[in-house]
Amino acid sequence: MQNEVTNRISELAESVLSTTDFFLVDVEIKGGDTPEVWVSIDAEDRGVNMDECAEVSNELSFLMDAHDVFSGRYRINVSSPGLSRPLVDxxxxxxxxxxxxxxxxxxxxxxxxxxxxxxxxxxxxxxxxxxxxxxxxxxxxxxxxxxxxxxxxx
Known part of the structure; x- marks a missing residue:
């Protein structure tokens, strides 16, 4: 089930990112009473700033709500992968x-x-x-x- 949700969020994130110079690096869902969705984005030739992450987060959250990805509350975090994360793309x-x-x-x-x-x-x-x-x-x-x-x- 979680794999299906992760795939759905990835598809929605890809649609949000298609109009930007960012690409999707990873989507993770961490469990608990309120699921936490961690979305990592990057750009080929520059970094990603906090305002850009907030914009992607707002758009993605809107699409996730519109597509009823979760039936209840969730948290979403959009960020660059950071130095501690391996290069995956x-x-x-x-x-x-x-x-x-x-x-x-x-x-x-x-x-x-x-x-x-x-x-x-x-x-x-x-x-x-x-x-x-x-x-x-x-x-x-x-x-x-x-x-x-x-x-x-x-």
């Missing part, structure tokens, strides 16, 4: 070129990890500059399991 990678990240990937049935600077992104790969020398590692998107940006406070 290929469109998130280009704006993070030049940033340090941890990459977990599967190659020949084995899990591997590498940490370095995201140097390049193309349709099929990411190229990571390894910190300890001048070498690079080319990783297929299809092999990536998780990518997390490492915050830099310089």
């Amino acid at each position: 290929r469109r998130q990678y280009p704006k993070n070129v030049g940033r340090k990240a941890k990459f977990k990937f599967k190659k020949d049935g084995e899990y591997n990890k590498v940490e370095g600077i995201l140097k390049e992104v193309d349709d099929d790969h990411v190229i990571v500059g390894i910190d300890d020398d001048e070498s690079t590692k080319k990783i297929l998107f299809d092999d990536l399991v998780e990518t997390k940006i490492i915050p830099s406070f310089k």
